[in-house]
Amino acid sequence: MTLQQFLLILRARYKIALLTLLVTVLTTLVVSLLLPKQYTASSAVVVDVRSPDPVAGMVLPGMASPAYMATQVDIIDSDRVAQRVVKLLRMDESPVIREQWVDATGGTGDFNAWLADLLKQKLDVKPSRESNVINIEFSGKDPNFTATVANTFAQAYIDVNQDLKLAPARQSAAWFEDQTRAVRENLERAQEALSAHQQKTGVVATDERLDYETARLNDLSARLTSVQTETTDSSSKHKSTSSETLAEVMQSPLINSLKSDIARLEAKFQESNVNLGINHPQTKRAESELASLRRRLASETRQISSSIGTTYEVGKQKEKELLEAMEAQKKRVLELNRERDGIAVLMRDVEAAQRTFEAVSQRAAQTRLESQSVQTNVATLNPATVPTQHSRPKILLNVLISIFLGSLLGIGIVLMLELANRRIRSAEDLLQAIDLPVLAVIPGSGAREVSKPPKLPKLPKLPKQLGSTAS
Structure with missing residues (x-):
């Protein structure tokens, strides 16, 4: 079908097309006027994704993702928010609405869920492009009711958003409370074990006592070394064959004085023996004094030698006692080392339990603050007002659409x-219908001139016999 044929058909049947268009437009207009008027109230909320968390003190990374705003739109359009709206408006307490529910469902299903579905059917949530504002629109027959429901949806969304934020914090807070009690019990057990060990051993300050005992052991060791040196020296002197060669004998003032007296008396005795004779009383007296001095010298020498032997025996006894004292002190030091190691282990247990308790307590305090927070990053930007003009039906738009569709x-x-x-x-229609050339077109009665016939197709060449017959 060519454009000319299409226009000829429209010209021939234009009354039907106009009638159809008129009926469509009138029907649309009548229906639009008869439809009940719908009012739409809009409330806007803003989601702040850049403000830091008041407790954590930092911007949560998930809030900056593009999916965050889509998640907020889904939350507003969720059953939980709608059912909270039902609770806030106390629609579930209305006996009239309950009768409607019984008539519609026969009393089966959940009443609040049914009301929430009805509200969601008239709810429209639109996030703004390239901004953090979300528009909440609600439509209905009553303008006051639509404004109330729109504002209630905004408030319910803020409440649910806060509940969703606080629910994990409350669970974490409860879990951390249990962990705090557990680590506190561990800390108390570790402290009790340390205290019991200290009471059992009587050791409180292990380092100071160990230093004292170690110093005492070092003093005993030094004394033992000194005694062993003296004992070795006494032993060598005690085993000496000549007592006169001992240093103590040679260095004794009394021995030296006796030796001087003996030398003087020997000289006097020799002089008296030569001058007076051996039997002279003076010679005898000198001889007697000399013998007395020699006995005294021998006695003093023996006494010094005996004292060296006594010193050797005393040194050996003292060395034995010091060795025993050192062994006992070594055992005491080793015992203190063992007790210190045990106390050190218990103290490390207490310190580890203390650090764990402090860390868990700090985290528990933070989660407790998060669970008790009343702040949220959502705020109402523009509350819904009572609409003064209906939003549906849109008569002008419907008429324009009906004109196009009509x-x-x-x-x-x-x-x-x-x-x-x-x-x-047209001639083209006849040519297509009979497949024969059109010789002429007879105009209608109202035509003033003959239409020019269409261009004839070229006829095929006839045979000579047919051509002669035609002539």
């Missing part, structure tokens, strides 16, 4: 009627 419908009906009852409306 035109399409009229053209469609005209084409269907034409296809059902095909008419010859």
Whole structure:
């Protein structure tokens, strides 16, 4: 079908197309006027994704993702928010609404869920482009009710958003409370074990006592070394064959004085023996004094030698006692080392339990603050007001759409009627119908000049016999 044929068909059946367009527009207009008026109230909330968390003190990374705003839209359109709206508006307490629910569902299902579904059917949540503002629109027949529901949805969203934020914090706080009690019990057990060990051993300050005992052991060791040196020296002197060569004997003032007296008396004795004779009383007296001095010298020498032997025996006894004291002191030091190691282990247990308790207590305090926080990053930007003009039906828009659809419908009906009852409306239609050349076109009664016939197709060349006959 060519454009000329299409226009000829429309010209021939334009009344049907106009009638269809008129009926469509009138029907749309009547229906739009008869439909109940719907009012739409809009409330806007803003989601702050850049403010730091008041407890953590940092911006949560998940809030900056593009999916965060889509998640907030889904939360507003969720059953939980809608059911909270039902609770806030006390719609579940209305006997009239309950009767409607019984009539609609026969009393089966959840009443609050049914009301929430009804509210969600008239709810429209639209996030703003390239901003953190979300528009909450609610439509209904009562303008006051629509504004109230829109504002209630905004408040319910803020409450649910806060609950969703606090629910994990409350669970974490409860878990950390249990962990705090557990680590506190561990700390108390570790402290009790340390205290019991200290009471059992009587050791409180292990380092000071160990230093004292170690110093005492070092003093005993030094004394033992000194005694062993003296004992070795006494032993060598005690085993000496000549007592006169001992240093103590040679260095004794009394021995030296006796030796001087003996030397003087020997000289006097020799002089008296030579001058007076051996039997002279003076010679005898000198001899007697000399013998007495020599006995005294021998006695003093023996006494010094005996004292060296006694010193050796005393040194050996003292060395033995010091060795025993050192062994006992070594055992005491080793015992203190063992007790210190045990106390050190217990003290490390206490310190580890203390650090764990402090860390868990700090985290528990933070989660407790988070669970008790009343702040949220959502705020109402523009509360809904009572709409003064209805939002639906939109009469002008409906009429414009009906004009477009009525035109399409009229053209469609005209084409269907034409296809059902095909008419010859031009020379091209006749040429297509009979497949013969058109010689002329007879104009209608109102035509002033003869239409020019269409260009004839070239006839095929006839045979000579047919041509002669025609002539």
